[in-house]
Amino acid sequence: MDLSKHAFFEGRIVPxxxxxxxxxxxxxxxxxxxxxxxxxxxxxxxxxxxxxxxYDHFHRLLNSAKxxxxxxxxxxxxxxxxxxxxxxxxxxxxxxxxxxTIYKADMGIGVRLHxxxxxxxxxxxxxxxxxxxxxxxxVTFSSWRRIDDNVIxxxxxxxxxxxxxxxxxTDANRAGFDEAIVLDNHGHISEGSAMNFFMVRDGVLVTPPxxxxxxxxxxxxxxxxxxxxxxxxxxxxxxxDRTEVFIAEEAFMTGTAAQVVSVTKVDYRxxxxxxxxxxxxxLRSLFDDVVRAKLPKYNKWNVEV
Numbered sequence: 001m002d003l004s005k006h007a008f009f010e011g012r013i014v015p016x017x018x019x020x021x022x023x024x025x026x027x028x029x030x031x032x033x034x035x036x037x038x039x040x041x042x043x044x045x046x047x048x049x050x051x052x053x054x055y056d057h058f059h060r061l062l063n064s065a066k067x068x069x070x071x072x073x074x075x076x077x078x079x080x081x082x083x084x085x086x087x088x089x090x091x092x093x094x095x096x097x098x099x100x101t102i103y104k105a106d107m108g109i110g111v112r113l114h115x116x117x118x119x120x121x122x123x124x125x126x127x128x129x130x131x132x133x134x135x136x137x138x139v140t141f142s143s144w145r146r147i148d149d150n151v152i153x154x155x156x157x158x159x160x161x162x163x164x165x166x167x168x169x170t171d172a173n174r175a176g177f178d179e180a181i182v183l184d185n186h187g188h189i190s191e192g193s194a195m196n197f198f199m200v201r202d203g204v205l206v207t208p209p210x211x212x213x214x215x216x217x218x219x220x221x222x223x224x225x226x227x228x229x230x231x232x233x234x235x236x237x238x239x240x241d242r243t244e245v246f247i248a249e250e251a252f253m254t255g256t257a258a259q260v261v262s263v264t265k266v267d268y269r270x271x272x273x274x275x276x277x278x279x280x281x282x283l284r285s286l287f288d289d290v291v292r293a294k295l296p297k298y299n300k301w302n303v304e305v
Contacts, residue, residue, distance in 0.1 A: 002126035004096075006089045008082050009121045010105070013089055019121060027103030030111050031160025034064035037256040038098040039127070040087060040305065041291045049092055050302040052291045054080045056218050057256075058100070064156035065102050069113040072102055072120045079120075080303060086122060087305045097127035097257065101159075130257035133178045135276050137253075138265040139192070141242060142168045142180040146190035146213045154190070154213040162194070169193035179253065181245065181266065184213045189240040195253035195261065196220040199245060200272075200279050209237040219254040219287075222301070226286045233279070250277035260284040 009019035027033040036058065040051040058076040065072065074082070083098060105119035131137060144167050147154050152161040172180035172193065181197060184190040189208055191197050196217040198207045205227050208214050227233040245251060249272045251263040260283055262276040290298045 004086070004090050004092075004124035006086065007121060007123040008086050010119045013086060016123060019123065021103075021105070022107050024107035025103070026106050026108070026116055027159070029109070030104070031158070031163070032068060032113065032116075033101055033103030033159040034061060034068055034070065035099060035101040035157050035159060036061040036064075037157075038083070038100065039256055039291070040092070040096050040098065041293075042092070042094050043292050043294075046293060047093075048293075049087060049096075049305040050291070050293045051080075051083060051087070051098075051305065052256075053218050053222070053301045054083055054303050056221075060157070060216060060218065061100060061102065064153075064158060065118070067153050067156050068102075068158060070102050070104070070118040072118055074120060083122065084303070084305055086124060090124065092124065092126075092305075094126055095128060096124050098122060098124050103159075127257070130255070130259070131178055131261045134258070134261045137178040137261050137263050138268075139179040139181055139263050140172055140175060140177040140267050142172060142182045142193075144168045144171070144182065146182045146184045148185055148213055155210060155216045157215065165193045179261070179263075183242065186212075186239075187242065188212055189242065189245065190214055192253045192255075192258075195255040195258045197240075198223070198252050198254065199240065199248040200250035200277065201244065201248050203234075203249075205233050205235045205279065206240060207235070207237055208240055212239055217254060217256075219256055219259065222290070223254050223260065223283055223287065226283060226290070227279075230286055231279070231282060245271070248272065250280050252280045252283070260287055 007016045007019040038057045058079040100122040104116045106116045191214045251271045253261045262280045293302045
């Protein structure tokens with residue numbers, strides 16, 4: 001795993017080896033941290049690196065911080081500048097993944113959110129595929145349920161809640177599946193272990209609403225806009241029953257790390273023809289063109305390093 005030589009850590013850029021937290025840190029002991037996953041893509045054609053939708057990622061990060069009673073002395077624009085500084089320091093010339101984190105930085109025992117110091121850090125790593133079998137994924141329905149908004153807010157990226165995702169992903173992988181689909185407490189489809197879910201039924205693109213305990217995904221939002229604007233597809237956000245997936249024409253999952261993952265089989269049942277369908281294929285291609293700054297219409301989403 002190719003990690004950056006430097007990181008932004010508690011106010012300055014330092015060698016990665018110096019970016020350390022104590023084992024008594026509150027965020028480590030209690031999962032009281034929030035994070036975002038961001039990508040920057042190398043354009044071989046332009047010989048430049050482009051960060052994809054950093055403003056939206058940092059806006060969601062700061063919203064997650066609000067839920068966890070956190071404040072830091074940065075807004076979206078200043079966080080973008082910090083990101084560019086970190087990337088320029090190590091002069092990346094390949095696709096990378098960035099992990100900005102806000103965490104409760106005081107040390108000691110005592111579970112709470114108030115009267116604690118908040119800090120911000122970020123590191124970078126080289127990154128390619130999150131799901132190896134991303135064009136032909138075989139998934140299962142998880143026996144674990146998705147966390148509820150009244151338990152831990154699913155719409156934010158709160159570190160402690162990813163224990164739920166870890167349980168889901170490990171059980172699926174150990175059973176021989178590439179991923180899992182997770183139901184909410186009402187029995188409706190929520191998302192994957194760490195990806196949003198889409199299906200195609202009767203030519204309509206359908207995805208769960210943000211009120212069904214999903215992450216408010218930025219890749220999800222991007223795919224919805226591309227489907228509507230570039231493909232003229234009808235996109236409907238509504239609750240999805242489990243058995244609807246079995247009779248869908250296509251299915252796929254989206255996420256910053258995962259990008260667009262084609263689901264071709266669910267619990268040994270083929271989805272559609274059992275191969276990646278035309279809508280998924282087109283959306284994958286469009287998304288890749290957008291993140292690599294090949295479609296000028298979407299330059300607003302890309303920040304050049």
